Amino acid sequence: MTKGKAKVNFWERNRLSNGYLMRKKVMAVGVSIVRFILLFGLCFLILQPILQKISVSFMEEQDLYNPIVINIPEHFTTENYRLCADPQIMDYSNGLKNSLIVSFTIAILQIAMCTLVGYGFARFKFPLKKFWFAMVMLVIVIPPQTISSSLYLHFKYFDILGIFKLITGETVNLRGSALPYYLISAGCMGLKNGLYIYMVRQYFRNIPIDLEEAAYIDGCGTLKTFVRIMLPQAKPIITSCFLFAFVWQWTDGFYSQMFLSQIRLVSTSLSTIVDRIAVYLARISGSGVESATISPARSNQILSTGTLMIVFPLIFIYLVAQRQFVESLSSTGIKM
Amino acid sequence: MKKAKKLAGLEKRKAISGYIFIAPFIIGFLVFMVKPFIDSLMMSFQLVELSGEGYTRTFNGFTNYDYVFNVDSQFNRLLTEEMIRMVIYTLAIIVFSFFISIILNQKFHGRGLVRAVFFLPVILSSGVILGLEDNNSYMQVMKDTVEATTQGISVSAAVESILKTMDIGGAVFDKVFEVIDNIYDVAISSGMQIIIFLSGLQTISSSMYEAASIDGCTKWESLWKITFPMISSLFLVNWIYTVVDFCMRSDNQVISRVQFTMISQLRYDYASAMAWIYFLVVVVFVGITSLIISKVVYYND
Incomplete structure (x- = not known):
């Protein structure tokens, strides 16, 4: 009930503010999406070498030369x-x-x-x-x-x-x-x-x-x-x-x-x-x-x-x- | 009269206990810093000969410096390369960490996690681990192969070539693209700087931003009119920290040259001269740039 009321209120308020509220909301969502992409990319950049090291360390030697094997080892080993x-x-x-x-x-x-x-x-x-x-x-x-x-x-x-x-x-x-x-x-x-x-x-x-x-x-x-x-x-x-x-x-x-x-x-x-x-x-x-x-x-x-x-x-x-x-x-x- | 004397007594006692507290530093500083420091300065003007008994030192003027500048085949090149690299990377790290810390100061889900990830390199990419990937000859081969196979495919290379054909470019752009290509290096060395900026951002009261936004200030304007001046003193801190950090990195070419001369060639005199040249260049650089930055810095209190 309260939720519905809030929603009505939002559009009502949006109309009263000449679309300012809507624009603000869209901006906020847009900013958070851009922020998410940016931070996700940078975090991935920082973590990727570690993740890659982990995956490589479990491979057998033949997996290294196998072009199909990229991240998940085909022959799992702890020999290394x-x-x-x-x-x-x-x-x-x-x-x-x-x-x-x-x-x-x-x-x-x-x-x-x-x-x-x-x-x-x-x-x-x-x-x-x-x-x-x-x-x-x-x-x-x-x-x-x-x-x-x-x-x-x-x-x-x-x-x-x-x-x-x-x-x-x-x-x-x-x-x-x-x-x-x-x-x-x-x-x-x-x-x-x-x-x-x-x-x-x-x-x-x-x-x-x-x-x-x-x-x-x-x-x-x-x-x-x-x-x-x-x-x-x-x-x-x-x-x-x-x-x-x-x-x-x-x-x-x-x-x-x-x-x-x-x-x-x-x-x-x-x-x-x-x-x-x-x-x-x-x-x-x-x-x-x-x-x-x-x-x-x-x-x-x-x-x-x-x-x-x-x-x-x-x-x-x-x-x-x-x-x-x-x-x-x-x-x-x-x-x- | 009596009271004043008593106060002086207390002050004296406090001064003495103060000195007792910092005594370890004073002793350590004199024995392990000042003495070797002067020693190495003297050594850079001397001929040091090692023998089984000990070592003999004879004064020989500027011969070592002459050797380093005019005979050693690599030192000049390494020094200029490292200095240029230092300036570019320090600038890039400062700019990068400033914007990242602004983003990390906003409220969003998973903020703690992201902060933890950005800080991770301070712990993991320190000391030997950092230098390892550059020093290893096998890794070098690997890197070259990767570069050869991916040439021209990366986005930045494409943009660069577009800009080049449009006749926009030049030395500055080349450097910018070099930094963008090496964004990983920048990201992993700016953990500490991000934390320092964050600590500054947290002290800015939110009422300032509220007042500004009521007066019709946009976010972008308040970034430059409020945030930037309020934490400008931290730019100085970060600048010095980054430069110093750069000098101590294990992949620093000049330092590895110095250590090679010392440990492999056993030429302590040449090594001292090299270390001193590098040290003086860095100190002059830090001194001049900090002076310039401190003129611009705004102190709120």
Whole structure:
């Protein structure tokens, strides 16, 4: 009844408004159709490579050369995954374990430090504060590659004020151990750490100061106030920064190659996967050549499978914690 | 008198705890940033020789820079190519993310899903995964075959040829079409920028749009008269973020050249000089463009 009434009312109102209402309605529908097509196309564009990788990864090799097979494999197989997970190729289980440990510990360390620093910048007045914050900005802007050459040597012949050389007569080679990277992370100089400091600071600045003042009046110390009062409030930004740190560390190639080359990580083993496959196939086929040539389609397939295996944990994390990634960031209120 | 002194004491205490809080940053900055930074600057003017014991460094003036510019066969070309690519892509990413964020700020069904999809590349196409598809030689062969078989079939190519025959075209159009052909690259690198713009759009109060529409302002006008100025400061943020992000991408040719020189050729001195040239070029570029943008930016408060 009410629906019918509304409909009558619509045409009646439309007539009274000289067709303005109708035009407006048509415009709205048109806009939403155009929007749907545009967004659908763009979403498809973004998702298509992933979908295609999934479909390719389940194909047998003969399907790759079959022009009839496009998306749905004719001979369904999980052999590619097994091949990629092989200890001689990606060493998936080992790499996964190492990557998990490294990314987790690094992310925890980085975020703990960045939260402290961000809080310091947000809440305290001290001399040279502007200068130090400008330095944070500088850290965001400087590409780590600029200083990589000297960092490389710095850790190859590591020494603290010549002490080691005095005692043992030699400098310590820290390259190949993970220690330098942990040190760097503890000093807030890891991957995109300036950005985390900036985000945490921005978040803390939006929290009213009254609560802390009340805590101070009640005799709570600075550190205790921070841990007891402020940290629980900053949970959303800390989780989202942690997720970023974890994910970016997971896929990072630069620092991993430089400092963690000794550890089998999924990210570093992915970059050499195709060459490894070639060597591996040559070995099992027993031919004398050093590396077998594999067809582009086949190597693409292996690469797709490897990529999928690496991003699978990330997709899982993203699906679970999507809100933490997107919403908390947009509520930070990034300003300049 | 006494009261003032006490306040000074509290302020001093707060200043000290402030420094304690940011101490990790200061230490890390001095040890892992300033020292290597100066070190690499010095190295770029020195001859670095590696030996089993350690390494020796002797000053040799501008020889490294001379080598990089005049002897190295690729660096100049890579640097100019990367800079041009950077300017074009940064512009494209900013424009793209601005319009997408406006669309994503509207209310429609499935908005959360679409936002999630647009943000997905920030997570998936980061680090090694991004560079992988370009670096792999097999993939390159594959790409060439695909390009060879589909040449002239794509819509943009058709439009381009029509425009060419109508004598509309030139260098600018070529670049525009290049960007359109690579819209995938643009889309996957603008996730963060979209989020930053969205965060700005959410702070604009709807009463402003209502007032404007009562005064007879169309949607298109209010886009340029309200939305654009209100989030113009975020253009600066996004500009800097995109440029910096571009420098750190793993498919950046200059950076891979630097790393090749360092790791494969073991020429730390040349690598430092290259890194410094690139760094200076980028810093000057960011500095000048941000200055220009910040002149135009409108601050509401």
